[in-house]
Amino acid sequence: MRRVPKAGTFLPRLAGRLMEAPASRWETTDESRRSTPTRDSTEASVLLVDDNPANLLALEAILAPLAVRLVKAQSGEQALRQLLGEDFAVILLDVQMEGLDGFETASLIKQRERTRNIPIIFLTAYSSDERDVKTGYASGAVDYLQKPFSADVLRSKVAVFIELFRAQQQIRRQAELLRQQEADAREAAHRAAHYIAQLQTLSSRLGEATSVEQVMTALFEKGLAPLGATAGAVCLLDASGQTLEAVQSVGYREEILRRWRRMPLDSQVPLTDAVLHERPVWLGSHEDWRARYPEQEPQASNNATAALPLQVKGRVLGAIGLSFGQEHRFNEDDRAFFTAVAHACAQAIDRAQLYEEEQLANERVRVAAARLQVLAEASDAFSAANRDLPSLFEAITQQVVRHLGDSCILTLRVPDQQLLETVSVRHVDAALQERMYQALAAAPIKLGEGLNGRVAQTGQAQWSASTSLEELRAESQPEYFIALEHIPIHSYLAAPLRVQGRVIGTMSTARSTPGRPFSREDLRLLEELANKAALSIENARLFQQQQRDQEELRRRTEFEQQLIGIVSHDLRNPLGAITMAAGLLQASPGLSDRQMKAAQRIASSCERATRLIRDFLDFTQARLGTGIPLKRRAMDLDEVTRHVVDEVLQAHPERQVHVESGGDVHGEWDPDRIAQVLTNLVGNALAYSPPDTPVRVRTHGEPGFALLEIHNAGTPISPEMLPRLFEPLTRGTPTAGQHSRSIGLGLYIVQEIVRGHGGTVEVASSQELGTTFAVRLRRT
Numbered sequence: 001m002r003r004v005p006k007a008g009t010f011l012p013r014l015a016g017r018l019m020e021a022p023a024s025r026w027e028t029t030d031e032s033r034r035s036t037p038t039r040d041s042t043e044a045s046v047l048l049v050d051d052n053p054a055n056l057l058a059l060e061a062i063l064a065p066l067a068v069r070l071v072k073a074q075s076g077e078q079a080l081r082q083l084l085g086e087d088f089a090v091i092l093l094d095v096q097m098e099g100l101d102g103f104e105t106a107s108l109i110k111q112r113e114r115t116r117n118i119p120i121i122f123l124t125a126y127s128s129d130e131r132d133v134k135t136g137y138a139s140g141a142v143d144y145l146q147k148p149f150s151a152d153v154l155r156s157k158v159a160v161f162i163e164l165f166r167a168q169q170q171i172r173r174q175a176e177l178l179r180q181q182e183a184d185a186r187e188a189a190h191r192a193a194h195y196i197a198q199l200q201t202l203s204s205r206l207g208e209a210t211s212v213e214q215v216m217t218a219l220f221e222k223g224l225a226p227l228g229a230t231a232g233a234v235c236l237l238d239a240s241g242q243t244l245e246a247v248q249s250v251g252y253r254e255e256i257l258r259r260w261r262r263m264p265l266d267s268q269v270p271l272t273d274a275v276l277h278e279r280p281v282w283l284g285s286h287e288d289w290r291a292r293y294p295e296q297e298p299q300a301s302n303n304a305t306a307a308l309p310l311q312v313k314g315r316v317l318g319a320i321g322l323s324f325g326q327e328h329r330f331n332e333d334d335r336a337f338f339t340a341v342a343h344a345c346a347q348a349i350d351r352a353q354l355y356e357e358e359q360l361a362n363e364r365v366r367v368a369a370a371r372l373q374v375l376a377e378a379s380d381a382f383s384a385a386n387r388d389l390p391s392l393f394e395a396i397t398q399q400v401v402r403h404l405g406d407s408c409i410l411t412l413r414v415p416d417q418q419l420l421e422t423v424s425v426r427h428v429d430a431a432l433q434e435r436m437y438q439a440l441a442a443a444p445i446k447l448g449e450g451l452n453g454r455v456a457q458t459g460q461a462q463w464s465a466s467t468s469l470e471e472l473r474a475e476s477q478p479e480y481f482i483a484l485e486h487i488p489i490h491s492y493l494a495a496p497l498r499v500q501g502r503v504i505g506t507m508s509t510a511r512s513t514p515g516r517p518f519s520r521e522d523l524r525l526l527e528e529l530a531n532k533a534a535l536s537i538e539n540a541r542l543f544q545q546q547q548r549d550q551e552e553l554r555r556r557t558e559f560e561q562q563l564i565g566i567v568s569h570d571l572r573n574p575l576g577a578i579t580m581a582a583g584l585l586q587a588s589p590g591l592s593d594r595q596m597k598a599a600q601r602i603a604s605s606c607e608r609a610t611r612l613i614r615d616f617l618d619f620t621q622a623r624l625g626t627g628i629p630l631k632r633r634a635m636d637l638d639e640v641t642r643h644v645v646d647e648v649l650q651a652h653p654e655r656q657v658h659v660e661s662g663g664d665v666h667g668e669w670d671p672d673r674i675a676q677v678l679t680n681l682v683g684n685a686l687a688y689s690p691p692d693t694p695v696r697v698r699t700h701g702e703p704g705f706a707l708l709e710i711h712n713a714g715t716p717i718s719p720e721m722l723p724r725l726f727e728p729l730t731r732g733t734p735t736a737g738q739h740s741r742s743i744g745l746g747l748y749i750v751q752e753i754v755r756g757h758g759g760t761v762e763v764a765s766s767q768e769l770g771t772t773f774a775v776r777l778r779r780t
Helices: 012-018 030-035 053-066 076-085 102-111 130-138 151-208 212-222 254-260 270-277 286-292 332-384 389-403 430-441 450-458 469-475 478-482 520-587 593-623 637-651 671-687 746-756
Strands: 045-049 069-073 090-094 120-124 143-146 231-237 243-250 262-264 281-283 304-312 315-324 407-413 419-427 462-464 491-499 502-511 633-636 657-662 666-669 695-702 705-712 760-766 770-778
Touching (some): 045 076, 053 151, 102 130, 120 151, 130 143, 143 151, 151 212, 151 332, 212 231, 231 270, 243 254, 243 270, 243 315, 270 281, 270 315, 281 286, 315 332, 332 520, 389 502, 407 430, 419 450, 450 462, 450 491, 450 502, 491 520, 502 520, 520 593, 637 657, 637 666, 746 770
Parallel strands (some): 045 090, 120 143
Antiparallel strands (some): 243 262, 281 304, 304 315, 407 502, 695 705, 705 770
């Protein structure tokens, strides 16, 4: 028999606290539930089911510390209605209730898919036998509590299920978020795959582009549709780097293109901003445009705008501008795709520019190589004939006709006159060439008149890609035109012959065949040929003048040297007679001291004159190329040295000369000439050293050589004098108290004598070490 609880017997300990439960937590009717604001679906709720309101108040008081939402139902039917609208963490279900009891209510709850897994805790105020407990668990309960029960135990059990519910809700939220992320990822992957496919197609087309125009075509054909743009333009920086120029566009009206064809970087528009700040500009609507560019009204048809810089290797080449017919919210995928397209275009443009530059460079190299080949061939031809002016003139005109035109006229300025004379004419037709030369050679050109006269006067080249007989008649002197009127000329060039800023003539060439006009490259080649020709002509003139001057100098020098030789040779006989007479006078008895001194001065002067004549004869023989004559024989260098030193000391008894010797100094040399070398060097050392200092002479034998050194102290030879010390007619400054009567041939003759023996003579001079002449004689 069903047991019905009596009012006032359930949980008497909590009777005083029942009315203190927060009234705001009561939700017992459908009306009250409907009036409750929509709550977070993740909030944990507990359903309290009991047909006794006092029991419900007691349960609410027990569970109040858990701070969870409590929903109350006073019958099984009411509990089922609550379960239709929301999920609960746990259900506290009274067993004994009017209508549906707890077991029946639990059974219905477990039959429903949504509520099957909600934990149910049965509560009963009557003693329960084993059969009731089994029935409760069979109905799906997770626990079965008999009243009175511990409030802490109930809170603990409910708290466990609340935490479990919250964990389950967290797992559900994460699963839902994961499902949403997976869906977003699938959509993004699909969109990315579409973008990648479009980018691959565009990259393939861009990879085939070899010019900037082809890059633009590929972009507009394969890039605008995937981007969704209705119009686009590519703008590149000009050479100054301060202005954007629209190089190609599609979809824009002509009046818009005229307005924005050139954009200074200081103008406030998306394209210039993209270039200046090196980052894209995204304007998804007219509002975005007005917010960023309040002074510029957007185009009515342009509802969204994107401007992307063209960057490659840290350089900005320009920018791409895109216009959209509809508002466009550029998401991350769109921006990444647009940026990738701009980067691919920048790389393609850079490659195309490099390719075009390479082609131009290759063409320039080819042209330069061909020009260098022509110039090298012309230089060889000019060099082969540069010592003969008529041959050089012929070589110049021949090279011009060979490499440029059908004819060539070479003119030179007449010295001290305002005229040009024709010095060479060449034409591919020999008969016309002869007629041209006869007419032109007889008609000097006045400076400033006619083509060549103007070129010679102004120094500026002339070029005509196309001309006529009437134009030539108007530009030429009458007699000059007579020579050309029967020669068809369709294009001509004329260049000045310039040397060191002076115009010395002109070089002109013409083509007689129509359809073959001269180009600026041809004019540059003619100017370079003219420069080489002018230099060759000037060099030939200078060479010929130098040859004439050298020949004149050679004849004059040879005459002077022969004259010196003749005079010196003829003076030896009278000097010999004077010397002999002076000797006889000195040997005569009864001479007074005055007469004896006079005879000695005569003898000394004759000796000095004889040495001078000997030096002059040696100098003449050396300069005429015959060389100083040598008579070699075996000799001892040390013996000759001591003999010469003794002779020198007789003339300078107040001086000291120390002689040192070592090793073998024998060889085959000319003893008289070696004595002459010693005399000049020792005399030179005495003349240029202080009187109180000795002169040291040293001979030393070496393998294959004999060494002779003469050293003196005193003022060193100046660095300026050392390089030309052995030149003829060069003299140093003698030491104070000394007098030098040398004419400056002594050291020159010393060097020539030593060279004649196959040896060398060197000098070293310094303040610390003095001056040393070192003569090295090769043994024979």
